[in-house]
Amino acid sequence: MIPELGHFSLILALILALVQGVVPLIGASRNRLALMTVGRAAAQGQFLFIVFSFGCLTWSFINSDFTLQLAASNSHSATPLIYKITGVWGNHEGSLLLWAMSLALWTVAVTVFSRNLPEIFMARVLGVLGLVSTGFLLFLLVTSNPFDRILPGAPDGRDLNPLLQDPGMIIHPPLLYMGYVGFSVAFAFAIAALLSGRMDAAWARWSRPWTTVAWVFLTAGIAIGSGWAYYELGWGGWWFWDPVENASFMPWLLGTALMHSLAVTEKRGAFRSWTVLLAIGAFSLSLMGTFLVRSGVLTSVHAFATDPARGLFVLALLVLVIGVSLTLFAWRAPTLAGGGSFGLVSREASLLGNNVLLSVASGSVLLGTLYPLFIDALNLGKISVGPPYFETVFVPLMTPVIVLMMIGPFVRWKGDDGNRVLRKVAPGLIASVVLGIGAAFAIGHVTWRTALGLSLAAWVLIGSVQILWQRLTDRQGAGTGARLRGIPSAWWGMWFAHLGIGVFIIGVTLVGSLNSQIQVKMLSGDTAQLAGYTFTFRGVADAPGPNYAAARATLDVSRGGVTFATLTPEKRFYEAQGMPMTEASIDIGPLRDVYVNLGDQLEDGAWVVGLFYRPFISWIWFGCSLMALGGIFAASDRRYRRLAEREAPAGAARQAA
Amino acid sequence: MKPRSKRLMLLGGAVALLIGAVALVLTAFQENLVFFHTPTEVAEGKAPSGRTFRIGGLVEPGSIKRAADGLTVQFAITDTAKVIPVTYKGSLPDLFSEGKGAVVQGKMGPDGQFTASEVLAKHDENYMPPEAQHAVDQAQKTAKTVKQ
Numbered sequence: 001m002i003p004e005l006g007h008f009s010l011i012l013a014l015i016l017a018l019v020q021g022v023v024p025l026i027g028a029s030r031n032r033l034a035l036m037t038v039g040r041a042a043a044q045g046q047f048l049f050i051v052f053s054f055g056c057l058t059w060s061f062i063n064s065d066f067t068l069q070l071a072a073s074n075s076h077s078a079t080p081l082i083y084k085i086t087g088v089w090g091n092h093e094g095s096l097l098l099w100a101m102s103l104a105l106w107t108v109a110v111t112v113f114s115r116n117l118p119e120i121f122m123a124r125v126l127g128v129l130g131l132v133s134t135g136f137l138l139f140l141l142v143t144s145n146p147f148d149r150i151l152p153g154a155p156d157g158r159d160l161n162p163l164l165q166d167p168g169m170i171i172h173p174p175l176l177y178m179g180y181v182g183f184s185v186a187f188a189f190a191i192a193a194l195l196s197g198r199m200d201a202a203w204a205r206w207s208r209p210w211t212t213v214a215w216v217f218l219t220a221g222i223a224i225g226s227g228w229a230y231y232e233l234g235w236g237g238w239w240f241w242d243p244v245e246n247a248s249f250m251p252w253l254l255g256t257a258l259m260h261s262l263a264v265t266e267k268r269g270a271f272r273s274w275t276v277l278l279a280i281g282a283f284s285l286s287l288m289g290t291f292l293v294r295s296g297v298l299t300s301v302h303a304f305a306t307d308p309a310r311g312l313f314v315l316a317l318l319v320l321v322i323g324v325s326l327t328l329f330a331w332r333a334p335t336l337a338g339g340g341s342f343g344l345v346s347r348e349a350s351l352l353g354n355n356v357l358l359s360v361a362s363g364s365v366l367l368g369t370l371y372p373l374f375i376d377a378l379n380l381g382k383i384s385v386g387p388p389y390f391e392t393v394f395v396p397l398m399t400p401v402i403v404l405m406m407i408g409p410f411v412r413w414k415g416d417d418g419n420r421v422l423r424k425v426a427p428g429l430i431a432s433v434v435l436g437i438g439a440a441f442a443i444g445h446v447t448w449r450t451a452l453g454l455s456l457a458a459w460v461l462i463g464s465v466q467i468l469w470q471r472l473t474d475r476q477g478a479g480t481g482a483r484l485r486g487i488p489s490a491w492w493g494m495w496f497a498h499l500g501i502g503v504f505i506i507g508v509t510l511v512g513s514l515n516s517q518i519q520v521k522m523l524s525g526d527t528a529q530l531a532g533y534t535f536t537f538r539g540v541a542d543a544p545g546p547n548y549a550a551a552r553a554t555l556d557v558s559r560g561g562v563t564f565a566t567l568t569p570e571k572r573f574y575e576a577q578g579m580p581m582t583e584a585s586i587d588i589g590p591l592r593d594v595y596v597n598l599g600d601q602l603e604d605g606a607w608v609v610g611l612f613y614r615p616f617i618s619w620i621w622f623g624c625s626l627m628a629l630g631g632i633f634a635a636s637d638r639r640y641r642r643l644a645e646r647e648a649p650a651g652a653a654r655q656a657a
Numbered sequence: 658m659k660p661r662s663k664r665l666m667l668l669g670g671a672v673a674l675l676i677g678a679v680a681l682v683l684t685a686f687q688e689n690l691v692f693f694h695t696p697t698e699v700a701e702g703k704a705p706s707g708r709t710f711r712i713g714g715l716v717e718p719g720s721i722k723r724a725a726d727g728l729t730v731q732f733a734i735t736d737t738a739k740v741i742p743v744t745y746k747g748s749l750p751d752l753f754s755e756g757k758g759a760v761v762q763g764k765m766g767p768d769g770q771f772t773a774s775e776v777l778a779k780h781d782e783n784y785m786p787p788e789a790q791h792a793v794d795q796a797q798k799t800a801k802t803v804k805q
Contacts, residue, residue, distance in 0.1 A: 235748070344667055356671055360678040367686060382693035382788055384711060386762075389689035393682050519748060521727035580751045599748050602727045610748050 003068050006056025007147035010097075013049035013104075014137040016042045020107075020130030024123035028195070036119050039126030040111045046133065047104040054088075054101050057146055061088050067153030070094060070146050076159035076576045078547040086170050087160040092310070093146035095173060099290065100136050102174070102181040103129065110185060110210070117206060124192035125185075132184055135317045143310045159547060159576035168228035176221030176248060180286040182214020183251060186258060187283035190276045191325060194332040199276065204266035207279070209635040211262060212493075215255045216631035222248050223624035231584050236517060236595050236612040238620055241390045246369045247289035253362035254282040257355045264351050268340045268413055271348075273333045274355065280325045285362070287318050292369070343415030350408035354401055361397045365390070395449065402456045402505070405498055406463045410470075428466055432459035445513040453509030460502025464495060493634025497627045504623025510616035517612040521602065531613035533594060534558045540598075540607060548574045550583070553598045553607060557587060569598040569609075593617050691762060695792035697799065699765070700739035706765055709774070712741055713760040713788030721755055734761060734771075736796035743771045750778040758789030 020042035027035025057070070061084045066072040074094070075087045089098040107129045114122065140146070189207040193199040225248065230238045239245060258278040264271045291314040342348035368385040375383055410424045436455025440446050471491070472483050520528045524539035536556040543552035550572040557565045567585035574581060584597040592615040599608030693711045694704045704710055717733035717740055724731065729746045732755075743761050753759055753776060763773035 341664070342667075343663060344670070349667060349670075352667075352671060353674060356674050357678060360675065360682065363679075364682040364686075367682065371686075382711075382713075382791060384691045384693065384762075385686070385689060386691055389685055392685035392689060396681055397678060519728050519746075582748075582751055597748070602723060606727060608727060608748070 002056050002059050003065070003147040003149065006053040006060075007145070009049045009053040009056065010137065010141060010147075013046045013053065013100075014134065014141060016046040016049065017130050017133040017137055020046060021127055021132075021134045022130070023127075024130070025127035028120050028123040028127065031120070033119060036123035039123050039130065042130065043104070043107045043111050043126055046130075047101075047108045050097075050101045050104045054097055057094060057097065058085060058088050061085065064157065065153070066155070066157050067149050067151060069148040069150045072150060072154040072157045074157070074160050076157040076547055078576075079157075079159060079165070080546055082170060083160055083165045086164070086173075089173050090160045090164040090169065093140070093144045095177075096136065096140050096144055097146055098173065099177055099181060100133065100140060102177045103133050103136065103184060106178075106181055106185050107133070110188075114206065114210075121192055121196060121198065124195050125188045128188035128191045129184060132188075132321070135320070139310075139313050139317065143313050157576065159574060162548065162572065162574040162577060162579055162581045163232060166228060166232050168224055168232065172221060172224045172228055175217050175224060179214055179216075179218025179221050180248070180251065180289060182210070182217055183255060183279075183283045183286045185210040186214065186279045187325075190279035191328065194276060194325075194328050197332065197335060199265075199272050201266050201269055204262050204275065205640065208259070208262050208266060209637075209640050211255065211259055211279075212631050212635040215252070215259055216628045216635070218248065218252050218255060219624055219628045219631065222252060223621050223628070226624075227621055230617070231586055231595075236515075236584075236597075236610075236614060238511070238617060241368070241387045243369050244293050246365045247292045250362050250365050250369075251282050251285040251289060253358050253365070254278060254285055257358040257362075258282050260351050261355055264348055268342065268348060270340050270342065271352070271355075273329075276329060276333065278355075278359075280322070280329065281359075281362075284318065284322045284325075285366075287314070287321060291315060291318055340414065342413070345411060345418045345421060346415045347408055347411045347413045350404045350411055354404045354408070357397055357401045357404075361394065361401075364393045364397065368393075395452070399452065399456065402460065402501065405501065406459050409463075409467050409494070409498075424466075424470075425463075428462045429459060432456070432462055435462075443510075443514060447513070450509055450513045453505055453512075457502045457505040457509065460498060460505065464499045464502065468495065488637055488639065489633045490637035490639065493630045493632070493637070495630070496633060497630025500623045500626025500628075500630060502623070503619050503626055507616050507619030507621075507623055511614055511620070514615045515613060515617075517610065519599070519608060519610050521606045522609045523604075523606045526606075528609070528611060530611045532559060533613065535596070535609075535611055536563075537607070537609065540601075543570060545572065547576060548572045548581075551598070551601075553596075553609065555585075555596055555609070557594055557596075565594065567594070567596045569596045571598045571600075588618060590618065591616060693788055693791075695795050696734060696736040696739040696741045697792075697796055699741050699771075704765060706767075709762060709764055711760055711762045711788065712743075712771065712792075713790075714741075714758070714792040715789065716753065716755050716757055716759050718755045734759060736792040738796040738799065741771055742769070743773050745773040745776055747776075749776055753778040758793075760788045 020039050023042070024036050024039035027033070027038070060068045061071050061075050062081065064071065064075060064077045064084070070091060070093055074091045075084050079087065087094075089095045107126065110125060110129070117125070186207055189203065189210065193203050225245070226238050229240065230236070258275065261271050261275045261278055265275045291311070368389055372383050372385060375381060406428075407421065407425055411421050433455045435458040436453075437451045439454045439458070440451040471487060472480060475483050475486065478486070516531050518528065518530055522528065522537035524537060526537045528535045534557070536558070538554040538556060540551050540553045543550045550570045552568050552570045555567045555569070556563045557567060565587040567587060569585040570583040572581045572583055573579070582597050582599075584595055586596075587594040592613065595612035595614055597610040599610060601607050691709055691711055692705070693713065696712060696714050698704060699712055712734055714734045714736040717735045720731075720733040722731045723729070729744065730749060731742065731744050733740045733742050735741070745761070757778065760777040761771065761773040762775040762777070763771055765771050
């Protein structure tokens, strides 16, 4: 009964989505207020129905209703409660429902937080979001109904893929989806702007916080996914350039470009067409990510199902979205007046350079991810593009991005004197290069990559201090404390996010230069050495879990004769899926991780053990956290709220009353 | 400088940046493509020598042998028609086992021994790497045409 209610509720949500997608747009084109306001109610109703539907599905998973096809395939009566719940989205159908729910949540957030938008603009935004939602709900109900029954029910479930039974997987998909789907708001704002011809500074100001929040979610989602790959896949790596990772990285790169381009549009009115194009691009790449991950065209843990009907449906949706938006763009963009002009040496020019490079970087990932699929689809053979390609491309593409990132904040808008900028920037740059090369010698790993990475990181750190200093000394009067408090949170957002990039580069460079690993054969009492650490194997014992059997090894890790950690890697066997799995054990530290995994047992009773030394790897995720924190600061700037109030005093008054 | 020529220079700079970046991407792409070959193609000598490529197929039953050090693994990969011996040193994926699909990436030695730098297996029990499936399908298709 409960699943039928969920199914029915989803159908109602589809009807409301259709209403939300059609009625406000008609209202906007005929200028009929009554029709325009339908959007809000429809969006909020749709959200409630989808949440109810999602709740029904979750209820069936929690109660192990194995007459439900989805629960029977992705859950098991012995699965711990939390993984019964995450099992809801650990599969194709459920994750699409999560996608639809994220979209509905974003839409409701728009109706709540952007209450002060002009009614006609809001109607268009909600209309576009409604159409996107219609497409996805239709996809869900037609090709991937999560509420399909099997009668008679299965005696027990086949369990969730053990790789997904992990704390990281509890929050990774929701965060990532909030990021992916969040770009739909930027997209809807862009399409609404094209429809209305209104693409001014106010429009950019409305879009900015939404884009930034979506970017924060995406950053956090990618970082957690990378962390999951690091400890759960058991190979000690943190990024594999797997197509699924790429699918989330492409919208991130373009989203980063979009955030910066929106800044220029707001401050200087320039880059308008480009900003709109980026908004369309970022959302299209999010959709394509969904397509790549969900259609089963990739060899990946995420490809739950291989069903051509689904792939075709998403592909059609993708073609429709890109086709219609680009047509609209081609039709309306020429009517946009050009923005303010700017000189060769200006903040606009540095941001333009960054935008070009970030877009090319995104395109290079797209090429590496899609080309093999095209070649395969055209029957021209099978090829693959591995990490060496991406690594070759990313260092030269990202280096100038970092350089521009460090110069940009010192350059004035509109136009600046090249010599003045050079005088400001040169001391920091020279100090950084000296410091970077010196550090490379100090750690005994002198390659151009290490020296480059450390120099760039040093520059980001030095430049950050310098820019903060400049900000504080520029202002006259008042004490330092007052001046610090006077800095708007948007500026802190930029500062923290850029600092995060520096921290991230330190992590990436040092783990790439100094990491080491060995594989050893160990019997109880054996010791092995790696990077100054001594590992003593204490044997293997059985350690059964709720839904798996496991062999758990115990290793003491010592340095200089002092044992400071006991690691317990496991080799698990998940009975319901008949699937073995490696569970690594890690001693996490601020300056290094010591990582151990357990391989096979050999005929003579010894075990193959993998020992990994990963210096500074946690800095990678610390850097990502700083970037996300920066995004939160940037989005929470008072300016967005204040201006919203000023632009619509009537709405604010209603609020107060 | 006149505003017009300033604009042109800016545009020229952006385009030059774009062209340079794209050229870099395409060169790197060209150099790092990894081609895929079926065991039959490898046996016929169609695979490149001295360049990294991939082979997909099934792990020949009874072929997995560990060297005395316990770490180097030898096995053979087959598309049911031809068999290619493979050497690999490192941890094998959890789902790597005899009779199951796998994809290996590495180089061919002069002795006909393939040295793998990477071994990929499927991610769950009911999923076969597409490349392995493709190799087996090809071999079976060829087998049928030969019989007819």
